[in-house]
Amino acid sequence: MAFLLARRRDLLLALAIAGVAVAGYLSWVALDEEQEAACSGVGDCQTVQSSEFAEIAGVPIAVLGLGMYLALLALIAARRWWAALRDGEAPPQALAGLTFALALGGTLYSAYLTWLELFEIEAICVWCVGSAVIVTLLMLLAAPDLRAEPRDIEADAGPS
């Protein structure tokens, strides 16, 4: 756990990249009718991918997920390299807020999709479950950034 927290920023970046990869694959499968999701014998990805819940207003959920992961990756990368790119300036707190909010939204919606898989579609897609785990971890690991940095608190308190 301590290791996870120590490498939190690295993990956030790695998870966002993993999310882009998973959602990218599912988007490719969703957009190319010739393709079927490879499930390696676990669950039934194709049933989930071809269910009526796999789209909102004609847009595949996987594509929405890809957009979310790309945005998360951009936010996490911006926060991570902000200081280097902006001459030591601390990253704006809004970046942390947006990252957490986006990951929270992804987590809530993934929870709903997992419920749909279990009780409505009655088939499980390992890629979708993998994405749900990734976005949940992203939310949990992004949460500590919501607290103001120690130096911000000190700055707020002013010189003693």
Add this chain to the structure above:
Amino acid sequence: MGSRRRRRRRRGGAGAGQQPEQQAEQQAQQEGRGLKATIDSFGGFLTIGVVVATVVIVAALIWFNRPGGSNAVGGGEFEYQGSSAPVDGKLLGALDAPVRIVAYEDFDCGFCGDFSRETKPLIEEEYVNQGIVSIEYRHLAVLGPDSDRAAAASECAADQNLFWPYHDVLFQRKGSTGWASEGNLKDFAREVAAALPEGAFDLDTFDSCLESGVKEAVVRAETEEAQALFDQLGTRASTPSFFINGALRIRGAQPIETFREVIDSLLPDDGG
């Protein structure tokens, strides 16, 4: 900071002898600072606003994608009109009807749906129920996985001589890509079962047939046969196409008048 502390100490010192009103005001100020600190501890108003907005957006997405919601196929209760004509698998109407319409269709084809919903009931009423015309459905499933799955499911229904009600529910429920998922196809069967007398549709047998995928080969073979037929004629295989008494006479979702014209021309009384 030091000056603030001094100010606080001065206020605190003065507070010992304060009036109740002043104490209440001070407490309110402290509570205000407490609220601000709480908000700040959650990342400030911006973060809270973004989180609330996200939750609202997620709720909207769930609403649009809810079971039976706007993304689900079709709407309303399925009602099977039925037919007084005899049914034998995918053949609707009398075996010895003087006019035989062989309809090459695809359950994922919009024009086939138009024909099925608008024109076929009129042909049934005017000709099929009188024993003048019979309609035979043949698969030309060329529009992708939804076509294949829906066609295979219809074959499972045909095993119980329920092809036509299942055909009707498919064309009523056809939706956007992915509409013919296994779950949906089973649901459609339940809709048909609900519209028929109790026990008329053995859903367990239907489900087993669907899950086995045994009918996919039947659909593929029939589609290949149809494509070979169109190739022989030197014309593109398209749906819907209607072979009437052996000749390709109508293509596309034509109105009832077009069918009347052709059918009437083939009836013995008209010298056809």
